[in-house]
Amino acid sequence: MKKDNLYLFTLLALSGIVFVIGYFSMAYLVKANTNQFLEIQIQSSKREAREFAKLVSFQLENGVSRDIIVNNVQKSIEGTNIESGFVCMFDWSGVEVCHPDPQKIGKQTNRSESYVRPINEEINSQDFYDLLKQKKQQGGIRNFSDNNRDSEIIYLYPVKNSDWIIAAHANINEIEKQVQKLKVNFSLVYILTGVIIIFLSLSAVRFLGNYYEKELELKNAKLSEENTILSKLNSNLINYKDKINKKIEKDNNDLKDKGEASKTKKRILTYSKDKLISIKVEEIAFVNTEHSITAIFCLDGKKYTSNSSLDELYDSLDKTLFFRANRQFILSVKAIDEILRYGNNQLKIKTSPPSDDSIIISKNRASEFKKWLNM
Secondary structure, eight states: OHHHHHHHHHHHHHHHHHHHHHHHHHHHHHHHHHHHHHHHHHHHHHHHHHHHHHHHHHHHHTTOOHHHHHHHHHHHHTTGGGSSEEEEEEETTOBEEEOSSGGGTTOBOOGGGTBOOBTTSOOOHHHHHHHHHHOSOOSBSOOOSOTTOOEEEEEEEEOTTSSEEEEEEEEHHHHHHHHHHHHHHHHHHHHHHHHHHHHHHHHHHHHHHHHHHHHHHHHHHHHHHHHHHHHHHHHHHHHHHHHHHHHHHHHHHHHHHHOOOOSSOSEEEEEETTEEEEEEGGGEEEEEEETTEEEEEETTSOEEEESSOHHHHHHHSOTTTEEEOSSSEEEETTTEEEEEEETTTEEEEEESSOOSSOEEEOHHHHHHHHHHTTO
8 A cells, every 4th residue: 555655656757857857848849949930030031022122122223113113012022822831022102012912912011010129229039929929019019909910020121222011921820720739739749758758767666666676575574583593592592591500500510429520620710900810611701812811701790811722712612601702702601681683694792791802702602503503
């Protein structure tokens, strides 16, 4: 149940992140691409207006009749008002001379209602985009008295040696359709990409989650097994201490009754400062080497030194009572307070009294230690 909730929250989080980032990214891309499209449209219309003006001027210079020129221009532009951009020609009084829609020929063109460039500047793609988006004045002289206009003049170019002017128009309705189509395409790509990203991300999360979950289960199982072993080991330690105490008591009684000498030492000669002191073996907690000096720690916390090496002492001690933990320590079962897991299959021994240095039983000696405790 918790895993299902995790996947649900992951899905919601991914969906939210993808939606927010994708939304703003899409809005930016749509605006950038629309501006680029409009800039191309503006430049194309300007170039077309200049070319028409130069062509008409060239014909006039070569003595072509004005009526023939008007007729040729009209034939070349007629019906082009359904495209995203087109050109027309009017005279200086604003009367349409040539227009893609023949019905508008001879009608007056009022520039204050059509020309939408900023004051003293040519229209740019941002102004054009704002015009399409907001349908309101953008710093120019357009007053929008006719909201049903389907085109806007975006560039004027005079015909040399005549009273004619070539006007480049932008078909607002057609451009809006193309911009809308662009937005739809971006939206579809955004939605499809978002769904794919969410699906792949969720799949990756589930795959990695299942993988690490299995790894975690194996580790938990191994840890549980090791904890069980340690629990048994500590439990057996208590039982072993009882057995040792009973054994020591029995051996002492047998020696008294039979009057025999023990095969192992019962006392060890040690030093404390300048004094020579004999201590009972059963009072020893642990023995370790400190800077080539053999130190003996007793159960009461007292510390003594010995001239014997660790190997010599271990050979003379009762192996049922003492264990060689490593090169530095010999442990008495009476001093072992707790057995802990350490590192990779190693054991750490806590003693009473505590040792200043950590007592670590290596992986190789851990099995021998367990056997020592009759595991």
